[in-house]
Amino acid sequence: MPPRLAANTRAFSLLLTLSAAFAAPAQPASEPPSVAARVTAVAGGLDHPWSMAFLPDGGVLITERSGGLRLLRVPGGLSRPLAGVPKVAAQGQGGLLDVALSPDFAADRYVYLSYAESDGSKSGTAVGRGRLSADGAALEDFRVLFRQEPKLSSGLHYGSRLVFDRKGYLYISLGENNQRPTAQELGKLQGKVVRLKADGSVPPDNPFVGQAGARPEIWSYGHRNPQGMALNPWSGELWENEHGPRGGDEINLIRPGRNYGWPLATYGINYSGQPIPEAKGETLPGMEPPLYWWPRSPAISGMAFYDADRFPAWRNSVFIGALADQNLIRLTLDGDRVVAQERLLDDRKRRIRDVRQGPDGYVYVLTDASPGELLRVAPAESGG
Numbered sequence: 001m002p003p004r005l006a007a008n009t010r011a012f013s014l015l016l017t018l019s020a021a022f023a024a025p026a027q028p029a030s031e032p033p034s035v036a037a038r039v040t041a042v043a044g045g046l047d048h049p050w051s052m053a054f055l056p057d058g059g060v061l062i063t064e065r066s067g068g069l070r071l072l073r074v075p076g077g078l079s080r081p082l083a084g085v086p087k088v089a090a091q092g093q094g095g096l097l098d099v100a101l102s103p104d105f106a107a108d109r110y111v112y113l114s115y116a117e118s119d120g121s122k123s124g125t126a127v128g129r130g131r132l133s134a135d136g137a138a139l140e141d142f143r144v145l146f147r148q149e150p151k152l153s154s155g156l157h158y159g160s161r162l163v164f165d166r167k168g169y170l171y172i173s174l175g176e177n178n179q180r181p182t183a184q185e186l187g188k189l190q191g192k193v194v195r196l197k198a199d200g201s202v203p204p205d206n207p208f209v210g211q212a213g214a215r216p217e218i219w220s221y222g223h224r225n226p227q228g229m230a231l232n233p234w235s236g237e238l239w240e241n242e243h244g245p246r247g248g249d250e251i252n253l254i255r256p257g258r259n260y261g262w263p264l265a266t267y268g269i270n271y272s273g274q275p276i277p278e279a280k281g282e283t284l285p286g287m288e289p290p291l292y293w294w295p296r297s298p299a300i301s302g303m304a305f306y307d308a309d310r311f312p313a314w315r316n317s318v319f320i321g322a323l324a325d326q327n328l329i330r331l332t333l334d335g336d337r338v339v340a341q342e343r344l345l346d347d348r349k350r351r352i353r354d355v356r357q358g359p360d361g362y363v364y365v366l367t368d369a370s371p372g373e374l375l376r377v378a379p380a381e382s383g384g
Contacts, residue, residue: 034327034346036380042364043072046372051098051161051302051354052364056106059136062366062374063113065095071136072374084130084139089118092155100162100170102129102198110198111139114160114172117147124148124189125160125174127200145200146172146217148189153177161229161303166236169203170196171219171254173226173240180263180278183222186214191262193226193240193254195219207257222260222287228303228320229254235336239291241300241320244268245276249297250290251320253336261287267295292331292338299324302354302366310361311379319363321352328352328365328377344377 048065055061060072067088068081088096094116102110109131117126127146130139157175164170176183176191183191186208194217195206208214228241238254248268252260263278265287270276283289294300301321306314320329326349332340345352345365353368363377 035330035342035344037328037344038378038380038382039345039348040376040378041373042074042376043078043374044371045078046070046366046374047370048095048368049353049366049372049374050096050368052356052366052374053099053101053111054356054359055101055132058359060364060374061099061101061111061132063096063099064372065097066090067096069096069099069113069139079136082136082138084142085113086115086117086126086128086142086144089116089123091116091118091123092153094123094153094155094158097125097158097160098162100164103164103168112145112162112170113139114158114162116153116158117144117151119151122151122177123153123155123158124151124177125158125172127160127162127170127172146194146196148174148177149215150188152179152182152188152190157225159226161227161240163229163231163238164198165231165238168198170198171229171238172196173223173229173242175225175227176223176262180224180276183224183262184259184264186211186218186221189215189217191221191223192218193220193223193229193238195256219256220254220258220260222258222262222264223252224262224266227301230303230305230318233305233307239303239305239318241303243299244293244297246271246273247295247297248293249300250293251338252288253291255288258288259286260290265289267293268297291336297324298322298327298329300329301352301368302356304355304357304363306357306363308357308361311382313379314363319355319357321355321365323351323353323368326351328355328363345375 053061071079098114100112112129125148128144130142156178159173159175161173182188202216209216226242245268265284306317327346328344351368354366
């Protein structure tokens with residue numbers, strides 16, 4: 001074959017390969033249009049709020065990355081920071097992070113917190129629980145249940161979301177502390193999703209229990225910085241989203257013992273524009289490909305499925321906060337397949353840190369700012 005024809009053939013083959021990759025069902029073919037929404041500001045004056053949990057009595061617990069846990073009552077407003085909250089390492093991306101209620105909160109009043117904990121030089125994610133006092137002013141008898149070991153973070157990639165499944169097991173998403181190789185090391189708790197009993201003990205059926213050199217808490221591994229996680233209300237399966245590097249933010253369906261690839265398999269590159277040094281490809285044999293991914297990173301965070309009756313047009317959706325893109329992503333689902341994507345709140349230009357379905361059927365989001373806000377969101381045409 002003449003050299004010029006061979007070169008053209010190779011170029012055409014590469015074009016076909018790239019076209020096929022960008023047409024794959026796992027990721028969007030084009031940027032979706034922004035969609036109007038009806039937004040109501042519920043509370044303001046928050047210091048980089050990170051997460052929220054709705055109480056059965058109508059109150060909302062809100063974490064602030066600087067270390068405050070606040071109770072919002074409507075009417076009534078925001079409380080002072082609750083007493084009894086652990087000291088946090090509020091540096092970089094670290095601080096007070098996720099909050100979740102015990103599945104038996106009505107009986108035990110346990111509130112679970114994840115946060116960055118320092119040993120004096122480095123830090124890592126810790127999780128503990130305390131009982132919400134009857135007057136809502138304090139967490140009583142707070143006790144640490146879990147610590148990420150070893151502590152390797154200088155202020156980056158903590159994760160961390162807390163999710164209880166239908167059997168009462170607690171899942172914790174953990175970042176790799178910006179130490180890429182640790183995500184593949186089963187003797188370390190970086191870049192993992194772990195599964196615990198509600199009291200912090202290890203379930204005997206975890207996939208690596210009894211394996212030499214492996215931490216028994218580990219449920220899955222090969223994660224980068226998972227800042228969104230939620231239980232699918234229709235299937236009961238655990239979904240997780242995580243930050244890629246430059247490109248390659250992804251959604252994963254989390255299953256026991258599976259390897260999700262980072263940093264060996266990734267759709268992203270370094271922020272410098274150079275390849276990830278350890279990367280061997282976008283997907284690799286024996287490693288789980290993402291359910292969905294973005295070629296340009298929105299910088300995804302909180303995650304919530306929508307299964308309420310209030311807004312039928314939003315059913316069978318999952319909402320995801322976008323920090324860099326400063327909007328709220330709604331993905332329409334057909335089973336485990338993403339069939340459409342739209343963006344909301346583009347006009348507000350706010351970093352969305354967390355998103356939850358409220359007990360009233362509205363969607364609630366926290367904006368990552370100081371002052372940050374709690375916003376209530378409804379479809380524009382709903383009049384809600």
